[in-house]
Amino acid sequence: MKIAIAGSTGLIGHQLLALAEENGHEVVGLSRRTGFDLLTGDGLDAALQGVQAVVDVTQGPAQEQAAATEFFETVATNLGRAATAAGVRRTVVLSIVGTDKSPDYGYYVAKLAHENATRAHAPGAVVLRATQFHEFAGQMLSWNRDGDTVRIIDVPTQPVASAEVVRLLLDLATADTASDTDLAGPKVENLVAQVRRLVERSGESIQVEAVPAPASMASGSMLPEPNALIRGPEWEQWLEQN
Secondary structure, X not given: OEEEEEOOOOHHHHHHHHHHHHOOOEEEEEOHHHOOEOOOOEOHHHHOOOOOEEEEOOOOOOOOHHXXXXXXXXXXXXXXXXXXXXXXXXXXXXXXXXXXXXOOOHHHXXXXXXXXXXXXXXXXXXXXXXXXXXXXXXXXXXXXXXXXEEEEEOOEEOOEOHHHHHHHHHHHHHOOOOOOEEEEOOXXXXXXXXXXXXXXXXXXXXXXXXXXXXXXXXXXXOOOOOOOEEOOOOHHHHHHOO
């Protein structure tokens, strides 16, 4: 099967490309590093010839709502129109659990727009909403560190291994039938506690300060619904193996 991956050089895209090739699929990577600008759409019509499924795992370059929304809507529109013209049968887009319950957080509003634009323009649209990846706590530590202090929003999460996200994306892209799916890991965690655990593990002298989160997230919008798929190891188990 021939699969195109938009955002093929990121955390998820890189793993997905490797897994798809390992499973015998022909893969087209769509990113600036591979010569494609998804914001202009140049070259997409030719690149998608013969492709049966497109998987969109692009990440916005900005957290601010207006810029992120413009990015995602443009990418989804360009991919969708090119995929339709090329006769692609399915488009799988990776989104985030809570996008529909977090109107007070701009990036999640932008991801909801990403979902909607994919449904509006792409053939056979399927949305996979995943909870935060196990890597998220480490990313937050890196992104929010200011000298010897790091400020972390105080929220509950139910993180999932990125490898599980990748496996499910490939399943949704290649299955005979597929539908919108939510995915989460097996255990609820507190993001501040996770970051403190990482600091303790590193041995560094870093003060972790809890800061208020958007109200929706503080009240649990990042947690999955009861019908979500639960897969993979708990965060602590994953941490000990990485």
